[in-house]
Each structure stands twice: as structure tokens, then as C-alpha cells.
Amino acid sequence: MLKLGENIHIISPKVKEALANRDGAFFVQLARKQKEAGADALDLNIGPQKKAGPEVMDWLVDCVQEAVGDMTLSFDTTNLAAIEVGLKKVAKNGKANAIINSTSAEEERLAAVPPLAAKYGAKLIALTMAKEGIPVSADARVSLAMEKLMPRAQEVGLPMSDLLIDPLVLTVSGCQE
Structure with missing residues (x-):
């Protein structure tokens, strides 16, 4: 069984606000809490993000990897360009x-x-x-x-x-x- 931490979800008003304000500390803390709670992977749900999806995903992956290093990341969006940015970043870092x-x-x-x-x-x-x-x-x-x-x-x-x-x-x- 895979335990997927799903607290980084755009539907949450706090997550939405933190994304809009590029509040990295918020995401570092949220990622660490989920890892400490036993999550095997973290789901990064940025919603459709039609315009800024790739840039948002790039920034968010940096924040989360700062917090949890080599933990598996799950890219959850309908924006394929944003998914690919996340995949490239994980592949480049070679840790997760x-x-x-x-x-x-x-x-x-x-x-x-x-x-x-x-x-x-x-x-x-x-x-x-x-x-x-x-x-x-x-x-x-x-x-x-x-x-x-x-x-x-x-x-x-x-x-x-x-x-x-x-x-x-x-x-x-x-x-x-």
C-alpha cells in the first residue's frame, strides 16, 4: 500500500493563498508534517493552472524537496506541461x-x-x-x-x-x- 500525503491541494484555501503569495515556508512545514505522519509520497495538486502551471510546479518542487529531500513526489494536475516540469526536475535532481x-x-x-x-x-x-x-x-x-x-x-x-x-x-x- 502506498500512503500518499495529499495536504498540498489547491482546494485548500490556505494552500491556495500560500501558492499565490509564494510562501515557501508554508510548504516546507506542510511537507515535513506529512513525512513525519508516515506518508510514503507527497501529492502536489496545483489544479489546472492553465497559465502559470509550469512555473508554479517548478517553484513548488523546489520548496518541497528542500523540506523532504528524496521523498517521492506525485504530480497532480491536468496541465501536462506542469507535470513534465516536475518530472524533469525530479530526474535532474536524481534523488527522488x-x-x-x-x-x-x-x-x-x-x-x-x-x-x-x-x-x-x-x-x-x-x-x-x-x-x-x-x-x-x-x-x-x-x-x-x-x-x-x-x-x-x-x-x-x-x-x-x-x-x-x-x-x-x-x-x-x-x-x-
Whole structure:
């Protein structure tokens, strides 16, 4: 099991404000707290960041690596340029591993994201959902993994050990079949 620290998330008002103000001390402290709490990796969720994504990710990786050194970093944004900046920075520093969080079985994401993971030797979280959303049945989610996600990873040369399938288990009240 991978314990992913997810407190660096743009949805948090404090994180959003600290990003806007480039408050590095805030992120150093937050990263250290998550490491001390037992996180195996830290998720850096900057949201879509359409304009400033690469610059924000570059700055944030510096802050977090100052705090936790060689801890694995997970890049969580829909901005592929920002993900690539993070991957390059981790590869350049040579101390940490990286995770891309995430791809789904949506054609556009599936075409673009797995090749990035393969290129930089990153792990890839693959969500068992498609354009239509999360399938209600567990069998349909398994089918997405077996018929779309795993073949695409193999096609681009991503080792199966680097593909982390997220089955998106639904609650009973969430219409799980």
C-alpha cells in the first residue's frame, strides 16, 4: 500500500493563498508534517493552472524537496506541461522518484499521460474511469483496467510494476453493484 500525503491541494484555501503569495515556508512545514505522519509520497495538486502551471510546479518542487529531500513526489494536475516540469526536475535532481496522478481511460489523457510516465521513469496512477464517468459495476472498472489502461502502459513501455491501478471503489450508497 502506498500512503500518499495529499495536504498540498489547491482546494485548500490556505494552500491556495500560500501558492499565490509564494510562501515557501508554508510548504516546507506542510511537507515535513506529512513525512513525519508516515506518508510514503507527497501529492502536489496545483489544479489546472492553465497559465502559470509550469512555473508554479517548478517553484513548488523546489520548496518541497528542500523540506523532504528524496521523498517521492506525485504530480497532480491536468496541465501536462506542469507535470513534465516536475518530472524533469525530479530526474535532474536524481534523488527522488515521481508519480503522475493520474490518467484515466479517456482517450485524450490515455494518449498523452502514459508516454510521459514512460519517458521519465515515473509511476502512473491509472483511474478506472472513462469519459462517461466511473462505471457502476466493479466488473466494468476491471474491464477498463484490463482492456484500456494496462495495454496502453505496455504499448508505451511502462513496466506493469509502475502502473498503480486505482479501482475507484464506490460506497454502497454510491450505487456500487
